[in-house]
Amino acid sequence: MPHDDHDHPHALLPPEPALRVKALETILTRKGLIDPAALDEIIDTYQNKIGPQNGARVVAKAWGNPDFKRALLEDATPVVADLGFYGRQGEHMVVVENTPQQHNLVVCTLCSCYPWPLLGIPPGWYKSDAYRARAVREPRKVLAEFGVTLPKETSVRVRDSTAEVRYLVLPMRPEGSDGLSEDELAALVTRDSMIGTGLPKVPS
Amino acid sequence: MTRVHDMGGRFGDGAVQPEPEDAPVFAEDWHARALAITLAAGSLGQWNIDISRHAREKLSPKDYTRFSYYEKWISALADLLVESGVLSEDDLRGADVGGKHPLADRAMKAEAVASVLAKGGPADRPSNAPVKFDIGQEVVTARPAVNRLVDGGHTRLPIYAAGAKGRILKVHGTHVLPDSSAHRLGEAPEPLYAVVFPASKLWTNPEHPGDEVVLDLWQSYLEPA
Numbered sequence: 001m002p003h004d005d006h007d008h009p010h011a012l013l014p015p016e017p018a019l020r021v022k023a024l025e026t027i028l029t030r031k032g033l034i035d036p037a038a039l040d041e042i043i044d045t046y047q048n049k050i051g052p053q054n055g056a057r058v059v060a061k062a063w064g065n066p067d068f069k070r071a072l073l074e075d076a077t078p079v080v081a082d083l084g085f086y087g088r089q090g091e092h093m094v095v096v097e098n099t100p101q102q103h104n105l106v107v108c109t110l111c112s113c114y115p116w117p118l119l120g121i122p123p124g125w126y127k128s129d130a131y132r133a134r135a136v137r138e139p140r141k142v143l144a145e146f147g148v149t150l151p152k153e154t155s156v157r158v159r160d161s162t163a164e165v166r167y168l169v170l171p172m173r174p175e176g177s178d179g180l181s182e183d184e185l186a187a188l189v190t191r192d193s194m195i196g197t198g199l200p201k202v203p204s
Numbered sequence: 205m206t207r208v209h210d211m212g213g214r215f216g217d218g219a220v221q222p223e224p225e226d227a228p229v230f231a232e233d234w235h236a237r238a239l240a241i242t243l244a245a246g247s248l249g250q251w252n253i254d255i256s257r258h259a260r261e262k263l264s265p266k267d268y269t270r271f272s273y274y275e276k277w278i279s280a281l282a283d284l285l286v287e288s289g290v291l292s293e294d295d296l297r298g299a300d301v302g303g304k305h306p307l308a309d310r311a312m313k314a315e316a317v318a319s320v321l322a323k324g325g326p327a328d329r330p331s332n333a334p335v336k337f338d339i340g341q342e343v344v345t346a347r348p349a350v351n352r353l354v355d356g357g358h359t360r361l362p363i364y365a366a367g368a369k370g371r372i373l374k375v376h377g378t379h380v381l382p383d384s385s386a387h388r389l390g391e392a393p394e395p396l397y398a399v400v401f402p403a404s405k406l407w408t409n410p411e412h413p414g415d416e417v418v419l420d421l422w423q424s425y426l427e428p429a
Contacts, residue, residue: 007283008279010279012297013279017274020275021274021278023296024278025237027295027298033248035244038311038317039237041317043230046236046239047236086322087321087322088323088324092327094398109211110257111209124221130219130221136212145220146220157415157418158415159417159418161420162361162419163360163421192222
């Protein structure tokens, strides 16, 4: 029996969450167990350096290069690592392709698993009880809340991220995007389109 | 038998509230601090990802439900620091005992952050466990969906998928078994599969006859159909 249910030392810290964080940071810093400068560096990394722009580059490349796309769908981890996208929460990547017949939607019902090196830190709604509870059972109702309606002939395949495998959706290339450069294509790729709760932008 | 985090399929949570794509990564400064402290403390090497997930899951159901996301993180981290002997309850009470901590040499330095995050922590391991299932083969998941090594312990088979018939879609190789690893019982790597289930095998009223759910499941969660 894990010695859990009666033993929750966190209650010894201040209850207000911002103060609770501050208190723990102070204790750990005083003991030399964390370095506040390292915390700043971690925050800067996920606030400014790693985010959906990485995934968008992968998608744009796949839209423009059939050989790259084939390799990506076959075994994504080394392919995205070659572009410099590897690391924590992206050690085992699988890319799944949307087609007119099948739309993919990614969720983590048990916690908040998400491909950090390609999409950064998940948005609040991805970690919400409502999304975790409902995406597996009623994906179309959830999609409607994002303003997405799928054609009748399209089935939905929901990916529940239960292991250390992380999923990225390869959305369908939008109509009217012929002849665009990779940068222009990347600008059409939204974060939500790579989770499956959105569609790429259509070129104006 | 159940834990409150296992909420897939649950009713009553209301609508999802999408945020604009350009919303800040961290809605509050303390969210960013909570994430960074958790990652930095993890690099002390006193636990693994399965242990830290279980620490969040075993918050009391009341706390798990009322805490916001990063409140769960920071509270579970405090519990984990005490449970693993890094801090004492007196430390959390703020009793200043001073002095350098024996693990202080392991503290993550600012200049190491980029390489630590880029290095990651792969979960695949060599294993002698034979691969029992082929792609396309029908399998049935264990029921009940529980840890069979530790009562009330960590597992990654959600309740909504217990006792369900599906088919092997992909073999991911051999991965650390969370049910063992979360309880410091060893990594026990075994084959991991993507298993596809028709929505009609999981829900009484699926939205569409062609809909499916795919879960990544370890070999010991599965039996031949």
